């Protein structure tokens with residue numbers, strides 16, 4: 001039996017981001033993990049995906065310049081790319097755990113569940129702690145209403161696939177489907193995205209998503225909207241998807257990408273009175289659950305902010321201060337940049353276009369098609385576009401959305417400007433390296 005000041009459940013970016021500062025403050029802490037140490041992002045999420053994307057970027061940047069100095073776009077060697085990816089993922093779990101041990105943080109392997117609000121059970125171990133932080137993240141959701149749904153693979157399987165199938169379907173059109181579809185198509189697969197309504201990537205403005213879909217369709221990705229798959233069947237080595245109203249599709253592999261499920265359902269939370277809802281664990285503006293002394297953060301909590309690695313990290317930094325009595329303030333999130341990675345990238349931050357349109361008395365939107373601007377023309381991009389949302393009263397920039405191969409960088413620039421007040425002087429008092437996507441900010 002062991003007694004701790006704080007026990008963190010889950011060793012992802014959130015849990016790890018909290019463990020180190022709490023230990024440095026002299027608290028007696030432990031981290032519990034049931035799967036790979038390091039969590040989703042570096043093992044089966046952001047990082048392996050972005051390693052694959054590097055090859056896609058190399059191919060597509062070349063493809064854009066064919067006849068303008070490039071003779072032919074390079075082809076992707078999938079098995080070799082996967083080997084390269086594994087050089088990133090293979091050491092993560094061991095290194096994440098030994099990093100904690102080297103810092104004298106106790107690491108406990110196994111599935112954690114609560115016995116009472118001060119006691120946790122991990123296998124045979126009983127652990128007591130004054131406080132707990134639940135940072136258990138999410139897992140791929142399953143479409144339980146689809147007959148034989150267990151035949152569908154997940155994003156975790158995709159990111160470990162040694163051979164690229166000829167024809168792939170993603171069921172559910174969100175971040176994961178769009179990103180993995182652009183990777184698979186650039187690597188030579190025929191790709192389908194099947195979405196149940198007419199609004200895939202619903203957090204992003206429709207006009208931008210429509211532009212992105214056009215570029216994807218030109219790259220061997222077929223989008224099937226308003227298609228609600230009811231059954232998947234196996235036929236020798238292929239899979240048949242059926243919506244029972246006329247749509248059928250035969251593919252080599254089908255992936256479920258219809259959202260992620262918070263890991264809040266096997267911790268015994270109902271027994272100790274921690275409230276959850278569809279989005280995950282309910283917390284107040286101090287990230288405390290409905291039970292005093294039990295906190296939660298990261299992807300597992302129910303929140304309106306996007307569930308992303310840097311958001312989990314930000315919450316970890318906040319909790320480190322709160323649990324060290326360095327703050328009593330509520331958590332206050334800055335503008336959060338979010339990116340759908342592919343070629344091109346679609347990114348947004350701050351006040352959304354939809355919200356600006358609904359409150360035209362408060363906001364104005366300026367949209368620039370930037371395809372012919374120097375930055376994008378030299379790259380031969382099919383289409384580049386930026387919209388800026390300004391608050392009418394102050395003329396300050398409060399939001400932005402952009403699509404291009406450079407969008408991930410431009411959106412960080414916008415988030416920085418917004419978080420520093422968003423005024424024109426914020427932009428004009430800087431000297432931006434020229435010519436870059438940031439130096440274009442002066443013209444927006």
Ligand SMILES: Cc1cc2nc3c(=O)[nH]c(=O)nc-3n(C[C@H](O)[C@H](O)[C@H](O)COP(=O)(O)OP(=O)(O)OC[C@H]3O[C@@H](n4cnc5c(N)ncnc54)[C@H](O)[C@@H]3O)c2cc1C
Pocket residue numbers: 009010011012013014015032033034035036037038039040041044045046047049110111112113135136137138155176263266267297298299300307308309310312341
């Ligand atoms: C394919 C994919 C691509 C992504 N790409 C991006 C991206 O480009 N950028 C970005 O910002 N975000 C991206 N994300 C999201 C990002 O991975 C998550 O936001 C981030 O990992 C959340 O961190 P977390 O610490 O809250 O949870 P996690 O990283 O999920 O960690 C939670 C940990 O808790 C463990 N756990 C769960 N239950 C228990 C239990 N009962 N006992 C013990 N341990 C438990 C889990 O095994 C896991 O290791 C991506 C996700 C996926 C799936």
Ligand SMILES: NC(=O)c1ccc[n+]([C@@H]2O[C@H](COP(=O)([O-])OP(=O)(O)OC[C@H]3O[C@@H](n4cnc5c(N)ncnc54)[C@H](O)[C@@H]3O)[C@@H](O)[C@H]2O)c1
Pocket residue numbers: 143171172173174175176177179194195196197199200201202227228229257258259260306307308338339340341
């Ligand atoms: N670049 C990034 O930052 C990044 C990348 C990947 C994942 N993520 C994180 O992971 C989360 C989960 O990603 P995701 O793509 O699985 O989920 P998502 O919530 O982004 O999208 C899932 C989509 O599937 C649709 N859907 C639901 N049921 C369906 C059905 N029966 N048939 C067809 N479509 C259906 C939903 O309407 C939704 O649009 C993201 O919200 C984000 O937090 C982030």
